[in-house]
Amino acid sequence: MPDDRSIQVSGLVREFKGGIQAVDGIDLSVTGSEIYGFLGPNGAGKSTTVKVLTTLLPPSAGTVTVAGYDVAREGAKVRASIGVALQDVALDPMLTGREHMRLQAGLQGVPRAERATRGDDLLERVGLTDAAERKSSTYSGGMKRRLDLALALLHRPRILFLDEPTTGLDVQSRTALWDEVARLAREEGTTVFLTTQYLEEADVLADRVGIIDRGVIVAEGTPAALKEEVAHPTVEVIPRDPEGCAAIGAALAPFGEPVAERGAGSVAVRLRSGADQLAEIVRALDVANVTVAHLALHEPTLDDVFLAKTGRSLEGAGDGSAEGSPPIEPSRREQAAA
Amino acid sequence: MSALASSNLTGQVGLLAGRAVRHIVRQPAQVVFPIAFPLLLLAVNTSGLDAATDLPGFPTASYLDFALAVPFMQGALFAALNGGQDLARDIEGGFLDRLALTPMSGAALIAGQLGGALFMGVVSALIYLIVGLLIGSGVAAGLGGALVLLALAVTISFAFACLGTFVALRAGSGQAVQGFFPLFFVLLFLSSAFFPRDLIEQDWFREVATYNPVSYLVEGIRSLVITGWDGQALAQAFGIAAVMIAGFLALSAWALRTRLART
Numbered sequence: 001m002p003d004d005r006s007i008q009v010s011g012l013v014r015e016f017k018g019g020i021q022a023v024d025g026i027d028l029s030v031t032g033s034e035i036y037g038f039l040g041p042n043g044a045g046k047s048t049t050v051k052v053l054t055t056l057l058p059p060s061a062g063t064v065t066v067a068g069y070d071v072a073r074e075g076a077k078v079r080a081s082i083g084v085a086l087q088d089v090a091l092d093p094m095l096t097g098r099e100h101m102r103l104q105a106g107l108q109g110v111p112r113a114e115r116a117t118r119g120d121d122l123l124e125r126v127g128l129t130d131a132a133e134r135k136s137s138t139y140s141g142g143m144k145r146r147l148d149l150a151l152a153l154l155h156r157p158r159i160l161f162l163d164e165p166t167t168g169l170d171v172q173s174r175t176a177l178w179d180e181v182a183r184l185a186r187e188e189g190t191t192v193f194l195t196t197q198y199l200e201e202a203d204v205l206a207d208r209v210g211i212i213d214r215g216v217i218v219a220e221g222t223p224a225a226l227k228e229e230v231a232h233p234t235v236e237v238i239p240r241d242p243e244g245c246a247a248i249g250a251a252l253a254p255f256g257e258p259v260a261e262r263g264a265g266s267v268a269v270r271l272r273s274g275a276d277q278l279a280e281i282v283r284a285l286d287v288a289n290v291t292v293a294h295l296a297l298h299e300p301t302l303d304d305v306f307l308a309k310t311g312r313s314l315e316g317a318g319d320g321s322a323e324g325s326p327p328i329e330p331s332r333r334e335q336a337a338a
Numbered sequence: 339m340s341a342l343a344s345s346n347l348t349g350q351v352g353l354l355a356g357r358a359v360r361h362i363v364r365q366p367a368q369v370v371f372p373i374a375f376p377l378l379l380l381a382v383n384t385s386g387l388d389a390a391t392d393l394p395g396f397p398t399a400s401y402l403d404f405a406l407a408v409p410f411m412q413g414a415l416f417a418a419l420n421g422g423q424d425l426a427r428d429i430e431g432g433f434l435d436r437l438a439l440t441p442m443s444g445a446a447l448i449a450g451q452l453g454g455a456l457f458m459g460v461v462s463a464l465i466y467l468i469v470g471l472l473i474g475s476g477v478a479a480g481l482g483g484a485l486v487l488l489a490l491a492v493t494i495s496f497a498f499a500c501l502g503t504f505v506a507l508r509a510g511s512g513q514a515v516q517g518f519f520p521l522f523f524v525l526l527f528l529s530s531a532f533f534p535r536d537l538i539e540q541d542w543f544r545e546v547a548t549y550n551p552v553s554y555l556v557e558g559i560r561s562l563v564i565t566g567w568d569g570q571a572l573a574q575a576f577g578i579a580a581v582m583i584a585g586f587l588a589l590s591a592w593a594l595r596t597r598l599a600r601t
Contacts, residue, residue: 054439055439055600055601056435056438056439056599056600057599057600058599058601071601072601073601075600075601076441078601079439079440079441079600080441082439084439086432086435086436088431088432089432090431090432090433090435090436091433092357092428092433094360094361094364094365095357095360099357099360102353103353103357104436104440106349106350106353107350107353107437107440107441107442108440108441109346109441135364151436
């Protein structure tokens with residue numbers, strides 16, 4: 001009996017015209033009611049993977065089952081089981097929020113008697129009741145995202161795909177969306193497959209994280225386990241006198257590797273072992289006779305994981321920013337033609 | 339097709355056609371210009387070219403009667419352009435992907451899209467005919483002929499909308515659809531829209547107009563206005579429109595399958 005809330009991917013390859021391999025043999029397994037964060041830089045293959053998982057693109061190789069159905073052979077059944085909010089919010093500027101809900105409800109086969117109530121309930125849940133009769137062209141970016149999410153939830157999908165749902169949102173809208181996604185998984189048992197390039201988003205929201213780079217999954221696990229496995233904390237010291245940086249660098253050198261990207265006037269070292277070295281570090285600084293203005297211990301981040309796995313930092317590792325980076329994910333037209 | 343599937347398809351077409359009509363109604367430029375421009379051109383041509391009716395062999399004494407068929411053709415071209423641009427916007431903006439993620443069938447998308455063009459075709463044909471009658475034209479084939487004229491005009495409008503749908507699905511961009519518009523108008527100007535074929539003196543022009551299917555669409559409408567019942571002209575016009583509909587619907591279905599790579 002297939003798990004009607006799971007996603008199973010084995011050896012997925014998606015190749016485009018010209019031999020561009022956007023996804024290069026990935027395996028992943030997402031279980032019911034889980035929030036799975038799919039993290040990677042621009043052009044890593046996140047959106048292409050989502051398009052295959054949501055039936056918008058056929059796989060070039062490999063097997064993918066979503067909600068227990070094969071995406072290559074049972075596309076219609078997959079579509080009936082999933083809700084999708086794609087990276088580009090696709091709304092009709094001529095329709096109001098309520099008209100969007102009615103159109104989507106009708107096309108999704110929501111029973112006629114439930115359509116109005118269901119639509120209004122969702123509009124209320126995403127805070128758009130007052131704007132329901134306004135054309136979507138008048139909505140702000142955050143309102144459009146919220147309407148997009150409501151549309152994806154209209155037919156009570158068992159699995160929800162969110163492709164970079166908070167890109168371009170302000171902090172308040174982002175937090176509200178995180179709360180709603182967490183509630184969906186916790187209270188309604190919805191499985192959530194979330195792609196993001198924001199480290200914090202994956203860290204805060206996801207039960208498990210898959211990190212993709214150049215079409216390949218380079219790490220997978222819970223955020224805590226990934227950070228535990230790969231990275232160590234970083235200690236950052238700012239001397240009262242900037243001239244003291246050299247002395248601090250020398251004092252910290254025995255404890256780990258210098259971190260280059262910290263700000264000017266500070267010295268940072270990624271520790272070889274854990275935070276229990278802190279007392280020794282303070283003693284070493286005391287011996288070096290440097291007056292310290294600020295000392296902080298930074299817990300490892302998912303960026304540290306990405307750095308350890310790929311040799312590059314996730315922030316700024318997108319298309320064209322790194323040597324040998326892969327081509328940009330093909331446009332919608334190229335995908336259709338492939 | 340099962341009864342359930344058929345009912346779903348009907349519902350989907352209804353929803354998408356309703357959306358297409360809302361688009362037209364909410365964009366005044368899509369209503370006013372396609373109706374006003376052909377009528378304005380009719381007024382200019384009628385006042386400027388009336389002397390052409392003095393030519394021996396000209397089929398009517400009223401250039402208004404002769405030219406009344408032209409607005410119907412221009413309206414059809416505008417319907418093709420506007421419908422095509424709307425669809426292209428859906429493609430460019432990603433709304434087509436949203437629709438593709440629902441159980442919507444490809445047939446429903448095309449039919450719904452064409453529903454809007456059909457609506458515009460009916461409204462504009464009625465207005466052209468009423469205005470034509472108000473400013474002194476008539477329909478030689480009588481009331482029944484007027485109804486057939488409306489049916490033919492709507493069929494022609496639908497045929498060009500099918501062409502616009504195909505162009506939009508293939509090109510996927512509003513600018514590309516816009517780029518086709520002058521081509522449509524060249525076809526109109528190189529037809530017998532403004533002058534009877536047998537009175538065209540230039541051999542090449544007469545030859546092009548003879549092979550241009552638009553000539554026969556215009557002549558079908560014109561026959562009802564100035565001749566009465568002309569079975570051959572009507573059969574040719576309806577026949578060409580039907581071939582266009584069948585051909586461009588098939589091409590549109592193919593183009594949609596290519597564009598929607600969904601499994």
